Amino acid sequence: MDFLVNPxxxxxxxxxxxxxxxxxxxxxxxxxxxxALLGETLAHGCLPGIYCVFIFSATRDLLWLSIGATLSGLxxxxxxxxxxxxxxxxxxxxxxxxxxxxFGLGIVLLSFVQQNNYPNQNGLEDLFFGNAxxxxxxxxxxxxxxxxGIWLLLITNYRKLLLILFDSDFAKFQGIRPRLxxxxxxxxxxxxxxxxxQTAGAVLIAALIITPAAAARIWCSRLVDMILLAVVFAIIxxxxxxxxxYAAPKMPTGPWVVVCMALIFFLSTLMKRIYLxxxxxx
Amino acid sequence: MTPNSCLLARxxxxxxxxxPAIHEISVEFTRGKITGIMGPNGSGKSTLLKCLSGIxxxxxxxxxxFGGLLSxxxxxxxxxxxxxxxxxxxxxxxKDLVRxxxxxxxxxxxxxxxxxxxxxxxxxxxxxLEGFENKQIGQLSGGQQxxxxxxxxxxxxxxxxxxxxxxxxxxxxxxxxxxxxxxxIRDDGKxxxxxxxxxxxxxxxxxxxxxLKTTVLKFGSANEVINSPELRRAFGFPGMGQMH
Numbered sequence: 001m002d003f004l005v006n007p008x009x010x011x012x013x014x015x016x017x018x019x020x021x022x023x024x025x026x027x028x029x030x031x032x033x034x035x036a037l038l039g040e041t042l043a044h045g046c047l048p049g050i051y052c053v054f055i056f057s058a059t060r061d062l063l064w065l066s067i068g069a070t071l072s073g074l075x076x077x078x079x080x081x082x083x084x085x086x087x088x089x090x091x092x093x094x095x096x097x098x099x100x101x102x103f104g105l106g107i108v109l110l111s112f113v114q115q116n117n118y119p120n121q122n123g124l125e126d127l128f129f130g131n132a133x134x135x136x137x138x139x140x141x142x143x144x145x146x147x148x149g150i151w152l153l154l155i156t157n158y159r160k161l162l163l164i165l166f167d168s169d170f171a172k173f174q175g176i177r178p179r180l181x182x183x184x185x186x187x188x189x190x191x192x193x194x195x196x197x198q199t200a201g202a203v204l205i206a207a208l209i210i211t212p213a214a215a216a217r218i219w220c221s222r223l224v225d226m227i228l229l230a231v232v233f234a235i236i237x238x239x240x241x242x243x244x245x246y247a248a249p250k251m252p253t254g255p256w257v258v259v260c261m262a263l264i265f266f267l268s269t270l271m272k273r274i275y276l277x278x279x280x281x282x
Numbered sequence: 283m284t285p286n287s288c289l290l291a292r293x294x295x296x297x298x299x300x301x302p303a304i305h306e307i308s309v310e311f312t313r314g315k316i317t318g319i320m321g322p323n324g325s326g327k328s329t330l331l332k333c334l335s336g337i338x339x340x341x342x343x344x345x346x347x348f349g350g351l352l353s354x355x356x357x358x359x360x361x362x363x364x365x366x367x368x369x370x371x372x373x374x375x376x377k378d379l380v381r382x383x384x385x386x387x388x389x390x391x392x393x394x395x396x397x398x399x400x401x402x403x404x405x406x407x408x409x410x411l412e413g414f415e416n417k418q419i420g421q422l423s424g425g426q427q428x429x430x431x432x433x434x435x436x437x438x439x440x441x442x443x444x445x446x447x448x449x450x451x452x453x454x455x456x457x458x459x460x461x462x463x464x465x466x467i468r469d470d471g472k473x474x475x476x477x478x479x480x481x482x483x484x485x486x487x488x489x490x491x492x493x494l495k496t497t498v499l500k501f502g503s504a505n506e507v508i509n510s511p512e513l514r515r516a517f518g519f520p521g522m523g524q525m526h
Contacts, residue, residue: 157386166372166382169363172337173355174386221418223373227287 003246008133012245012253015135016238019196020208020257022147024234026152026192026208028227029185031217033165038097038186042193043202044099045076047106050127050197051113060120062198063140066146069194070187072138077101077186083225099209103202128252130201132242143195150188154227157184162223200254211261212237215268233268239262285349285403288313288442288473289334289359296329303329305496307343311442316464316474316487318504321494323516327477328364328446332477335361335444336442347442357386360435364446370420375429376413380405380454383438405437408462425456432463445466445476460489481508 003009006113032037039282043262049072053058057064076098083094115120135143153220154161163171164178171178189209241257248256289311290413304326311317311486312332320328334345334517336352336359345517348356360383374382381394388394394402395420406415409429414422419430428448435443443464449457464474465487477485483503484491493516500512507513 032369034369034455059419069496155391159388159390162374163382164387166374167368169332169337169367170361172383173335173356173361220373221375221416222378226373 003243004228006246008046009130009225009242009246011135011137011140011244012132015140016132016199016242016253016257017235018140018147018235019192020200020238021210021231022150023192023196023205023208024212024230025188025227026150026185027167027211027213028216028223028230029154029161030189031210031213032223032226036067036210036214037092037206038080038189039193039206039224041076041080041095041099041102042186042190043197043205044103044106046070046073046190046193046197047202048072048102048109049075049129050111051106051124054121054124055109055113055120057276058118058120059124061140065197066142066194070190071195073101073190074187075194077190106202126201127197129252130175130197130200130204131201132245132253137200139198146191146195150192151182153188157181158224161185190265200257204254204258207258208259211258211265215261215265216270218268220243233261233264237264283464284310285326286313287311288324289352289475290341290346291330291334292346294333294340294345295342296326296338296340301499302496304333304340304494307494307498309492309501311473312490313473314468314471315489317490317492318466318476318478318488319475319492319494320478320484320507321402321499322482325495325516327494330492331361331477335359336387337361338439357438358441360438360440360507361437362428362431362441362443362448364448365424365448367446368419368427368484370427374418374419375416376406376411376422377402379419379430380433380437382398383434401439402433402437405433408436409433415502423456424451424453425459428452428460429455429463432467435465440472442473442475445474447477447479449471449478449480470517471499481513512524 028035046069049068053064053068076191078093079098083097084091110124112125123131127139131235160176160181163174163176164181168178192203200208212230212233215233216226220226220229237260238257240260242253244256245253246253290499291307291309295305307330319330321327333340336356345352348358369442384398384402400474406412409432410428411429411433414426419427448460452460468474487509488504489502492498492501493507493512495516499516500507500510
């Protein structure tokens with residue numbers, strides 16, 4: 001039980017849990033919006049923003065990198081909307097085009113940084129698969145503050161978000177502007193992805209967004225219950241993944257967290273099937 | 283606008299790009315009646331209904347409600363969308379669906395008052411959905427789903443009910459039930475405006491029909507419109523005007 005007093009472990013655990021609870025909450029809104037792949041698009045779309053911030057400021061500060069990542073992620077989201085609206089390409093086709101293009105651009109920018117010997121560049125390549133152990137106490141404070149902001153916006157706008165996602169015509173009828181609140185969801189998703197990049201990386205962060213939401217949806221008939229259960233799953237998955245990576249120190253935390261959340265999803269699906277079978281056999 | 287009317291459309295026009303959906307529509311809806319908006323596919327029925335509800339702004343013309351601006355009487359109007367516009371897998375229960383009509387009267391931090399809960403429970407009871415309050419909406423039958431949306435409209439204390447093709451996908455029994463409910467709403471003094479396709483049962487419950495094909499071809503009592511030559515012209519079928 002020495003891990004309970006290990007400051008590095010506590011640091012990583014706090015960071016992973018804070019990120020997981022905000023990504024899980026935002027993920028529930030993306031899930032019911034039937035926009036689950038947006039998380040993937042945002043994650044890949046964040047990379048060019050991060051490397052641009054690094055090229056122009058040479059900073060590794062999480063706050064600045066997150067701002068770059070968020071803006072770049074949002075650009076990807078708007079590109080998807082633009083392509084889907086202005087061409088005959090379907091939304092999922094537009095997402096595939098944008099996420100692969102932005103990922104490619106990210107790799108080009110990283111290569112540029114590496115070839116030009118920018119100072120302080122070590123660890124930038126970690127953003128592909130994440131490196132939670134590299135989180136500092138300052139990073140945790142930034143993640144905590146941003147997570148609180150995300151939750152505050154979700155709570156204060158919950159009813160409006162529910163209405164635009166469920167019945168956008170009725171929302172318009174009630175004077176709510178669906179476009180504004182859809183943009184809020186995309187923005188919060190981009191911010192969640194941006195602060196989670198260091199933990200899970202561009203390739204895996206989408207799993208932190210959608211897996212808890214999908215596992216919770218199996219059990220819940222109400223959006224609010226789904227969000228709360230997704231958060232519980234995210235805390236369990238995040239903590240279990242951090243513990244696993246502590247037990248196997250040469251393995252990164254992000255992939256362990258994703259594997260634990262995937263296990264929760266499969267267990268949740270299995271338990272639901274068993275539960276339904278027991279009901280029908282009664 | 284006469285004192286007996288609930289909604290008045292004046293020269294309403296709306297286009298999708300270059301294609302006009304409705305053009306120069308002027309019509310007055312009478313209180314306490316069920317009015318059908320009927321016409322062939324693409325004739326602008328749903329567009330007219332959305333303009334009447336205020337969901338879309340007409341490109342020209344305006345809508346008056348109860349003698350004033352539509353925006354001042356929005357609380358008196360309720361809108362029930364087409365079935366296929368709804369995500370029936372959405373995690374929302376009947377009780378929560380009905381209560382969405384009351385969100386407007388609450389700030390984000392306020393809970394439902396006892397009075398608002400009574401209103402929504404009463405609407406659920408009136409629509410015969412007791413026992414289904416905690417069911418996810420996708421678990422209801424087609425008829426129950428329509429009644430759940432009507433309960434939402436009732437809970438908002440609306441005077442005018444706008445329904446977009448509410449009979450789509452309903453079987454004969456559910457259709458009969460819904461007709462009975464719409465007549466009851468009318469008999470309680472409220473007004474119902476419904477986009478409807480089926481001329482075979484139109485005269486059973488519609489008091490008036492607006493026959494639409496981008497413009498108003500005919501407006502009158504149900505029998506008058508069903509037997510009119512304009513109906514044959516609208517659909518291009520010589521025999522359609524004889525249906526009852």
